[in-house]
Amino acid sequence: MDEDFASFLAEFEPAIDKRYVPPSTIARYRGKLPDQLLAYWEEYGWCGYADGLFWTVNPQEYEPALEAWIGDTSFMEQDAYHVIARSAFGTLYLWGEQTGDTLRIFAPASRCFSSMPDESIDRDFAMRLFFGGLWRRTNDVEGLFAPALRQLGRLAHDEMYGFVPALALGGAPTLANLRKVKAVEHLVILAQLAPLYVTET
Structure with missing residues (x-):
């Protein structure tokens, strides 16, 4: 395990609701998403972390949401994007095949955060940095996750x-x-x- 994903796991344990990623899906995204992400999928599957605060997801299942949010925007002319993760409250983490981690959408407030790609690092290292740079607090909303978990119960992978x-x-x-x-x-x-309101970061 690389140190960035180890740091992510330390921050986001425990993992819940693990789903196996079939070889056909690995093959579908080979060359589109970094090999590092596919290796994480093979080892850890798609699952929730921090009791469901953060989820790794099957991009194919989120294609309707991707199309709804950026299908009619200039972003789709710039790159091919895939939803690779989301938060319990609807932050969508998009990965561009050429631009990497440059788009995030906070769906409840219709806000998109766009950044310039860092062309100095390779795709696999960029994916390591993505996971290593995640924090619980930035996936929460107004500190509501813990009370929501208590009151509403744990989320399933599709909730x-x-x-x-x-x-x-x-x-x-x-x-x-x-x-x-x-x-x-x-x-x-x-x-x-x-x-959609776009903010350049």
Whole structure:
């Protein structure tokens, strides 16, 4: 295990709800996503970490959400993107085949954070840095994860905590407004409620 993923595991243990990644899926993304990520998939599968605060995901399952959020934007003209991870509250981590870790979407607030690619590092090392640079606090929202876990229960791999009413419709980011919802379906709905606001980081 490399030191970056070891640091990630130390921050995000325990892992839950591990799903096996079939060889056909590894083959599908060979050459599109870094070999380092595929090696993580083979070793650890797709699963939730930190009791479900952060999830590694099957990009194919999140294609509807990807299309809903950036399908009609200039981003799709610049690169081919895949959702490789998400948070319990709907932060989507996108990986560009050429540009790497340069797009993240916080779906509840319709915000996209875009950064310039670092062309000085190779794809596999960039993937190591992605995991090594993750923190629990940046995946939480208003400190709501722990109380949501207690009140609403642990998420399944296809669920997230969604605000009802949605923040885009004037909802407040409070525990009382959180519900367990199907992740992909909810993310697609959120994409239809407000225009995507892009911030250059």
